[in-house]
Amino acid sequence: MIRQELKKLVVYGFFLAILLIPMLGFKSPTFEPGRAFKTLGVFMAVLVLNFGVKIFRSRQKVEAERKTPLTERVGEQINRFPRIYTLGGLLAAAAIFPLFADNYMIDVGITCLIYVCLGLGLNIVVGLCGLLDLGYIAFYAVGAYTYSLLNLTYGVSFWAALPIGIVLGMVVGCIIGYPTLKMRGDYLAIVTMGFGEIVRLVLNNWDSLTAGPNGLFGMKRPALYYPSFAEDGFAWAAYYLKSLPALYYLILTIAILTIIAVRRLDHSRVGRAWIAIREDEVAAELSGVPTTWIKLLAYALGAAFASVAGAFFAAKLSYTNPNFFLFMESCIVLCIVVLGGVGSIPGIVVAAFVLIAAPELFRGLENYRMLAFGGIMTTMMIIKPEGLIPASRRRRELHEANEKKPKD
Amino acid sequence: MANTLAILELNDVHTYYGNIHALKGVSCSIPGGEIACLIGANGAGKSTTLMTIFGVQPASQGEIRYKGRPIQKLRPEKVAALGVSQTPEGRQIFPRMSTRENLEMGAFLRKDKAEIEQDMEWVFNLFPVLKNRMRQLGGTLSGGEQQMLAIGRALMSRPELLLLDEPSLGLAPKLVEKIFETILEINKSGVTIFLVEQNAHMALTISGSGYVMETGRIVLTDKASALLENEQVKKAYLGE
Numbered sequence: 001m002i003r004q005e006l007k008k009l010v011v012y013g014f015f016l017a018i019l020l021i022p023m024l025g026f027k028s029p030t031f032e033p034g035r036a037f038k039t040l041g042v043f044m045a046v047l048v049l050n051f052g053v054k055i056f057r058s059r060q061k062v063e064a065e066r067k068t069p070l071t072e073r074v075g076e077q078i079n080r081f082p083r084i085y086t087l088g089g090l091l092a093a094a095a096i097f098p099l100f101a102d103n104y105m106i107d108v109g110i111t112c113l114i115y116v117c118l119g120l121g122l123n124i125v126v127g128l129c130g131l132l133d134l135g136y137i138a139f140y141a142v143g144a145y146t147y148s149l150l151n152l153t154y155g156v157s158f159w160a161a162l163p164i165g166i167v168l169g170m171v172v173g174c175i176i177g178y179p180t181l182k183m184r185g186d187y188l189a190i191v192t193m194g195f196g197e198i199v200r201l202v203l204n205n206w207d208s209l210t211a212g213p214n215g216l217f218g219m220k221r222p223a224l225y226y227p228s229f230a231e232d233g234f235a236w237a238a239y240y241l242k243s244l245p246a247l248y249y250l251i252l253t254i255a256i257l258t259i260i261a262v263r264r265l266d267h268s269r270v271g272r273a274w275i276a277i278r279e280d281e282v283a284a285e286l287s288g289v290p291t292t293w294i295k296l297l298a299y300a301l302g303a304a305f306a307s308v309a310g311a312f313f314a315a316k317l318s319y320t321n322p323n324f325f326l327f328m329e330s331c332i333v334l335c336i337v338v339l340g341g342v343g344s345i346p347g348i349v350v351a352a353f354v355l356i357a358a359p360e361l362f363r364g365l366e367n368y369r370m371l372a373f374g375g376i377m378t379t380m381m382i383i384k385p386e387g388l389i390p391a392s393r394r395r396r397e398l399h400e401a402n403e404k405k406p407k408d
Numbered sequence: 409m410a411n412t413l414a415i416l417e418l419n420d421v422h423t424y425y426g427n428i429h430a431l432k433g434v435s436c437s438i439p440g441g442e443i444a445c446l447i448g449a450n451g452a453g454k455s456t457t458l459m460t461i462f463g464v465q466p467a468s469q470g471e472i473r474y475k476g477r478p479i480q481k482l483r484p485e486k487v488a489a490l491g492v493s494q495t496p497e498g499r500q501i502f503p504r505m506s507t508r509e510n511l512e513m514g515a516f517l518r519k520d521k522a523e524i525e526q527d528m529e530w531v532f533n534l535f536p537v538l539k540n541r542m543r544q545l546g547g548t549l550s551g552g553e554q555q556m557l558a559i560g561r562a563l564m565s566r567p568e569l570l571l572l573d574e575p576s577l578g579l580a581p582k583l584v585e586k587i588f589e590t591i592l593e594i595n596k597s598g599v600t601i602f603l604v605e606q607n608a609h610m611a612l613t614i615s616g617s618g619y620v621m622e623t624g625r626i627v628l629t630d631k632a633s634a635l636l637e638n639e640q641v642k643k644a645y646l647g648e
Binding site for chain 1: 462464483484485488489493494495496500501502503504505509512513514516517558561562565
């Protein structure tokens with residue numbers, strides 16, 4: 001047992017060292033290589049401590065009794081509070097966050113929330129329905145460009161453009177969904193990846209419509225309308241959400257609505273059907289699930305959520321260009337879903353913050369983000385393949401709660 | 409009194425998998441209220457026949473009638489809504505759903521909650537072991553339990569016609585007996601059963617009529633008791 005732990009220690013340390021090597025050669029006024037060593041040192045210290053604790057435990061022979069892993073025990077502790085307090089606390093924290101944070105932090109917060117929406121949307125396709133989509137960012141682009149073009153050409157407001165963007169996103173979702181209905185796994189991944197690239201390249205090359213790589217700029221920000229009683233009588237005045245806190249609250253609202261919507265979908269008949277298709281498509285078909293429609297619906301709804309996030313993104317920056325929608329972005333969103341725990345809403349929210357905020361915290365790593373992703377994902381898949389907060393457990397807990405109700 | 413009219417009729421049904429001509433003109437008729445079985449070797453097209461009836465692998469030619477109504481153009485969910493139910497080959501249950509959720513999926517097309525509960529009780533009566541496994545994930549059940557769950561799930565849609573695809577596959581002889589007893593019991597409750605089996609002896613013993621299939625064609629049709637005595641069948645399928 002000690003040998004095993006020692007081996008782990010060496011392997012993890014080695015692995016982390018490889019990850020940190022690029023940082024050692026990193027020349028930046030704000031970043032000193034010493035930090036890499038510090039990180040490595042802290043990590044090793046934690047491992048050594050863990051090693052010590054494990055040996056101590058094994059001596060005490062309590063190992064056998066203590067089987068629940070840490071995350072589950074934390075979960076149980078959280079569950080001991082009434083849910084409303086936990087949720088209320090989180091919501092309150094999110095609401096007062098801009099009061100204490102500087103603009104930079106709020107900006108990061110906004111980005112995180114956008115990715116929460118994207119992650120939850122992709123979760124419908126990948127997590128619930130089990131269809132591996134590597135071109136998901138295309139729908140984000142559809143939302144962004146729909147708003148940009150509508151606003152620039154026809155002056156359509158953000159709110160009016162949203163439903164149009166949603167519908168267009170759904171249409172595009174079905175366009176990619178229909179020809180791939182019979183595909184699964186690797187084949188589907190390749191096709192969707194190609195589709196994502198097609199959308200980006202079209203945006204990049206259709207100069208007359210999308211202004212190509214220059215991108216579109218000058219879109220109006222989302223506005224709130226209020227009645228004004230100026231000299232010339234009653235009118236609606238627009239208050240444009242230009243400041244970062246205002247935009248933060250808007251995306252927070254969108255993210256919360258997305259969470260509620262996805263949660264309701266998850267527990268609906270359609271959600272059941274998605275999970276059944278993921279588990280076994282033939283068996284789902286034999287149970288009377290109209291698989292064609294339900295799969296198309298997964299694509300369409302997933303695309304709809306991405307489209308909303310995309311419209312917000314374009315409105316927030318007041319600028320958009322095709323390079324925002326690289327394949328890499330699809331990967332990040334997929335990473336969020338996998339890291340958070342496929343199908344798990346809280347997991348995805350947490351993972352979005354981890355994966356988006358973490359690189360910001362270590363800005364020096366920026367150029368090595370892909371490497372860090374690889375590292376995090378590989379480690380996660382080895383240590384906790386079911387994700388940060390696994391979904392099925394939660395679902396089963398909910399079911400147990402239902403069954404405890406007395407039967408008539 | 410059992411309905412002696414045919415509940416299911418196949419008339420010269422052809423099915424292709426791409427270029428492979430899997431069913432080459434299958435015709436048969438299943439009398440209502442009975443157990444009928446389709447026996448044959450591996451790859452004879454038995455499972456394809458069921459998949460074609462259900463619309464999962466649509467027929468390219470020919471006619472399938474359920475209660476006199478042509479269903480060969482219907483999608484699986486429509487066929488299911490008419491009261492046909494099928495267990496897939498190799499006990500394909502939903503591995504990461506609990507036993508209860510699996511059974512609930514079987515009732516996917518129904519909305520009468522109270523009666524669904526009743527039917528679940530009925531399934532638990534047929535397979536008491538499932539009740540103990542209610543919250544266990546389907547994938548963690550034993551082979552026999554998974555087969556019971558697959559049959560139970562198919563029953564949850566309250567079918568009038570139940571298509572069973574090799575319920576004995578990979579099960580211990582004792583369990584096979586138990587499963588077949590239950591199939592008889594299900595039949596007695598008024599469900600017509602079309603059974604596809606490699607275990608020809610067992611299948612013919614409980615069936616009223618039997619069909620023997622070879623390379624996409626039905627080569628023999630007779631009463632099951634007669635097939636049990638048939639020299640050809642004895643040699644090829646009963647190992648006597």
